[in-house]
Amino acid sequence: MESDFTPTNDTGLVLYDIAPAPPYPKHNAAPNPWKARYTLNFKGLPYTTHWVQMGEISAVRQALGVPACRKFFDGTEYYTLPVVTDGSTGAKVGDSFDIAVYLQKQHPEAGAGNLFPGGVDLNYECSAGMVGFGVPLSEENSREPTAVYARFNTNVDMVFSIHAQLMAEGMKWAPEREAAIKAEFARRAGKATWEELVGLDAAGREKLRASLKEMVKDLAALFQKETSGPFLLGTQPCYGDIIVGGWLRMMSRTLPGEEWEEIQGWYDGVFGKLHAALDERFGEVKE
Numbered sequence: 001m002e003s004d005f006t007p008t009n010d011t012g013l014v015l016y017d018i019a020p021a022p023p024y025p026k027h028n029a030a031p032n033p034w035k036a037r038y039t040l041n042f043k044g045l046p047y048t049t050h051w052v053q054m055g056e057i058s059a060v061r062q063a064l065g066v067p068a069c070r071k072f073f074d075g076t077e078y079y080t081l082p083v084v085t086d087g088s089t090g091a092k093v094g095d096s097f098d099i100a101v102y103l104q105k106q107h108p109e110a111g112a113g114n115l116f117p118g119g120v121d122l123n124y125e126c127s128a129g130m131v132g133f134g135v136p137l138s139e140e141n142s143r144e145p146t147a148v149y150a151r152f153n154t155n156v157d158m159v160f161s162i163h164a165q166l167m168a169e170g171m172k173w174a175p176e177r178e179a180a181i182k183a184e185f186a187r188r189a190g191k192a193t194w195e196e197l198v199g200l201d202a203a204g205r206e207k208l209r210a211s212l213k214e215m216v217k218d219l220a221a222l223f224q225k226e227t228s229g230p231f232l233l234g235t236q237p238c239y240g241d242i243i244v245g246g247w248l249r250m251m252s253r254t255l256p257g258e259e260w261e262e263i264q265g266w267y268d269g270v271f272g273k274l275h276a277a278l279d280e281r282f283g284e285v286k287e
């Protein structure tokens, strides 16, 4: 496939995100690139966004020299975004969690401060043994002193990935690329067609929503501890909020309006309040 990628010569920070259907950035939904965007905005750092078409992520990542951080079930490399490059240091970081660790190290006091403060309860386990939507997650990383956040990231990713079928139909792609993208998602999951992969009737959606609601009950409880809210630590945001926020952003962009409304209202509205606060403070999409 023809690639519109040209390696950037920017000297500053560049966020590589997945190109959704135009007009950008109305439909950009991918949760891990959103975690990176929230992180950059949390730190108040200037950066530009480089939109990469699905189908060209492998080429772009390889051109940047950033190895894959996920694998498909068959063991082949799964090239993903985000990547953040930092022209001032030459660093190229290809995992949303690593991006947060990197930016915290480079800019410890910037913006809203420490991304990884201590004293936050991140004790949340996703007990389900399966992973949804076709491919395993990246291996959990266990870098100290952020291991507790890394573990939280893995558990949160797992619970929302299992329910990604709810979000899949709402992902919006450029019309000329849509068929190929859907066929690729189906192929990865071993399904004959996209419809077979995502097809859910109203009852199926309700059931899956009920499952998600049950599985995020303990997650919501962490946000209810500090009644000043909307963040885990009350008024002070941290990377734990961003981890959940990436998935809330995905749901806000992809779910039918009434389902998103419902989810925002679950458990005293903790998810709605968190999303609104992250959106207001760190939601800017910088081009």
Ligand SMILES: N[C@@H](CCC(=O)N[C@@H](CS)C(=O)NCC(=O)O)C(=O)O
Residues within 6 Å of the ligand: 018, 030, 031, 032, 033, 054, 055, 057, 069, 070, 079, 080, 081, 082, 094, 095, 096, 097, 138
């Ligand atoms: N562990 C990685 C996972 C990144 C990831 O899974 N990215 C997805 C979007 S959220 C992706 O690039 N998907 C491209 C594809 O499915 O082809 C991270 O946190 O950055």
